[in-house]
Amino acid sequence: MSGYKVFTIAGASGKVGKAVLDELLRVKPELGLDVRILTRKETGNAAKDSEELEKRGAKVLLVDYADKHTVVHALKGTDVLISCFGATGLPLQTVLAKAAAIARVKLYVNSHWGAPMDEYRYGLTHMKIKDEPIQVAERMHLPWTYFRVGIFPEFTIHFPLLELNLSSGKSVIYGTGETPNSWTTIPDVARYAVYVLTRLPPSKLHNRVFHIEGDRKTFNEIVRLYRAKHPAEYQVTYKPVDALEELVQKSEGKDFFHALMIEYATGRVAHDPARLDNAEYPGWNPKQVADLL
Numbered sequence: 001m002s003g004y005k006v007f008t009i010a011g012a013s014g015k016v017g018k019a020v021l022d023e024l025l026r027v028k029p030e031l032g033l034d035v036r037i038l039t040r041k042e043t044g045n046a047a048k049d050s051e052e053l054e055k056r057g058a059k060v061l062l063v064d065y066a067d068k069h070t071v072v073h074a075l076k077g078t079d080v081l082i083s084c085f086g087a088t089g090l091p092l093q094t095v096l097a098k099a100a101a102i103a104r105v106k107l108y109v110n111s112h113w114g115a116p117m118d119e120y121r122y123g124l125t126h127m128k129i130k131d132e133p134i135q136v137a138e139r140m141h142l143p144w145t146y147f148r149v150g151i152f153p154e155f156t157i158h159f160p161l162l163e164l165n166l167s168s169g170k171s172v173i174y175g176t177g178e179t180p181n182s183w184t185t186i187p188d189v190a191r192y193a194v195y196v197l198t199r200l201p202p203s204k205l206h207n208r209v210f211h212i213e214g215d216r217k218t219f220n221e222i223v224r225l226y227r228a229k230h231p232a233e234y235q236v237t238y239k240p241v242d243a244l245e246e247l248v249q250k251s252e253g254k255d256f257f258h259a260l261m262i263e264y265a266t267g268r269v270a271h272d273p274a275r276l277d278n279a280e281y282p283g284w285n286p287k288q289v290a291d292l293l
């Protein structure tokens with residue numbers, strides 16, 4: 001057991017945050033947890049839903065991220081701060097990390113929840129912002145952790161920009177479609193994270209990156225699985241990596257989406273199977289991509 005009892009989520013109304021909140025509230029009675037939410041006091045989604053969230057057993061704390069003192073005050077007594085900030089909130093994560101260190105939070109969980117990339121290449125260099133809070137935490141002696149989980153299938157496969165468009169019977173696949181990628185559903189990510197954060201001793205949590213993978217599939221396999229479930233006429237075309245690179249170069253590195261698709265197509269968002277930490281949660285039985293098709 002980690003011994004951590006007071007968990008605070010920042011960004012509990014987002015895709016990841018909601019799932020983490022659901023899981024914390026699910027295990028709260030069994031483990032005797034205190035579950036709290038930080039939300040923006042003027043515009044926060046959790047602020048708007050505070051009555052319902054409080055009824056479900058979470059304490060909602062209103063903060064102004066531009067005023068660090070409000071964050072420090074709200075974090076007093078927190079054992080674990082879990083950041084689930086999305087893209088627009090990422091610049092604020094350094095505020096969170098600093099406030100957590102000042103409030104003597106015992107563990108800061110950085111919002112990463114993404115691919116196992118060690119370096120961000122052209123078109124993705126702004127993603128370095130995700131790692132800045134870790135440097136702050138190191139400087140301020142705040143223990144940290146984060147989770148590299150691969151791609152969320154329920155979000156990505158149906159994302160119109162991706163052109164996979166399974167239900168239309170016409171898919172565009174980037175690259176050859178033969179490169180495996182790591183996939184984990186959002187509820188499985190939340191179950192894994194809450195399990196290790198509550199069950200592992202602090203010595204196995206501090207300053208550690210967790211690598212997890214619910215399933216490993218290529219895009220060609222996903223289309224084949226879909227077609228097996230929904231037999232019908234189907235047309236697949238391929239967009240080579242060269243064409244994606246041209247789009248990124250033309251955009252002078254600003255085309256984030258196609259830059260990310262290059263990483264999908266070339267397998268840089270796939271885990272090294274030898275480095276997986278799935279076994280830290282022995283009963284983890286994550287969904288497979290096929291379950292969502």
Ligand SMILES: NC(=O)c1ccc[n+]([C@@H]2O[C@H](COP(=O)([O-])OP(=O)(O)OC[C@H]3O[C@@H](n4cnc5c(N)ncnc54)[C@H](OP(=O)(O)O)[C@@H]3O)[C@@H](O)[C@H]2O)c1
Nearest residue numbers: 011013014015016039040044045046085086088089151152
């Ligand atoms: N692996 C994948 O395939 C994948 C896919 C998508 C995202 N991700 C990653 O998952 C993490 C969480 O992303 P998400 O998509 O779940 O987040 P999201 O849905 O965009 O929401 C995050 C929350 O951040 C809070 N927030 C704080 N400051 C904010 C600000 N200035 N502007 C907007 N929101 C602010 C909001 O909570 P309040 O309103 O309560 O303040 C919001 O509900 C990110 O690190 C993201 O990169 C991974």
